Amino acid sequence: MTDQNQPRPLPAPGSQELQGLVPDVETRAVYQVLYESREAPLGMGEIRNRVELLTGKANLQTDRRLRSLRTYFDVPATPVAGKSNGFAYPLLGWKPDADERTARKAIRAADRALTLHAYGYRCAACGRSPKEDGVKLVIDHKVPLDLGGTNDPENLQPLCVEDNHAKQALFADHEENAGALRGAMGLPEVHLRIGELLKALAGQPVPKELIVLVAREENHGDPTRRLRELRSLGWKIAFSKRKDGRRVRSFYSLEHWESWPAGGPQAAVVRLERARKRAQRRRDD
Ligand SMILES: [Zn+2]
Incomplete structure (x- = not known):
């Protein structure tokens, strides 16, 4: 358990910790904008503009990506005085149950090794391997944890970073x-x-x-x-x-x-x- 008096520090935008939680690069860009505007929280329009500047892409469904960050982080929509339709989105900290959620994501080292071995050290989607093709493999949940999947070995597979990213992006696009x-x-x-x-x-x-x-x-x-x-x-x-x-x-x-x-x-x-x-x-x- 973490110290009750010390709030758990938020991960830095470029950190490994954040990457582990939020594999989707565009969603991490939304996090970065929220993180950098903690002192003066922004409205959705401004967040969207900054995310587009960061990523160089438009139509990223910023509001949906922001909502998905609420799995781990406390980002309440806060009315801004004097604006009729004005909400700001302060990144306040971790969600109270975030510790439990991050623990849930952890795959045992033995299961990781077992999975790589079972798939012959190849990406389950494209068949490429680190040895022959120079790809990096990550362990993926076939059915994502957020969709009811488990950490059981039957639900694990190696994916190359590219295929894993494509999968995460697709899920982010279909969050609804x-x-x-x-x-x-x-x-x-x-x-x-x-x-x-x-x-x-x-x-x-x-x-x-x-x-x-x-x-x-x-x-x-x-x-x-x-x-x-x-x-x-x-x-x-x-x-x-x-x-x-x-x-x-x-x-x-x-x-x-x-x-x-x-x-x-x-x-x-x-x-x-x-x-x-x-x-x-x-x-x-
Ligand atoms: Zn692949």
Whole structure:
């Protein structure tokens, strides 16, 4: 326990401690702005401007990132006298239960070693290794702790820093869908995970990367195939593409779904595939 009289000091913006808690670099930029304006707390507009200056990026959903910092830090919206719509956001300190939350994040050294060994010292997403490709590996929670994941070895995987960052950024962008992600990610079959995510976000375009993330298959899996398999079960899933800067992103939105078959979707997909092959052979004979 920390000394009751000494408040726990806040981590410096560039510190390892903060990086461990907040892997997303844009969210750390929001923290830096809050940290540097502790004496004279800023309103959301000013915070947004400073974050954009720091990162060189626009539209970072600063308000959402600020809210996510409240997992660990006390950042109350405080009305500013004399302004009709004025709130300032002082970074006051750690949240009272932050100690417990940071402890929860700690992975035992033995589990860390076990995980690296189990995955052959390779990134679970892209397969690259420190030895052959010079990447740095970090231990990632497959289902994040904030979404109900645990520190059990089955929930751990090595990811390269790049893939880990991409995953964190994607979660930060979909913070408002945390409930849907939490519900879907823990399910035992890949079609259930993808299907329940689409159902929770029915009618909305869901980016392919989010499907990959929730599917939790090795080497990014084959989401196109999984969606085809869901369609073979009678689901209607629309596909669209959208330009996002230089990238073209793929989106899927659910238009119609069927209830899950008895015995689970995986078994039903295998049955359908066998029937299709039998029909094919009969045609070939
Ligand atoms: Zn990787």
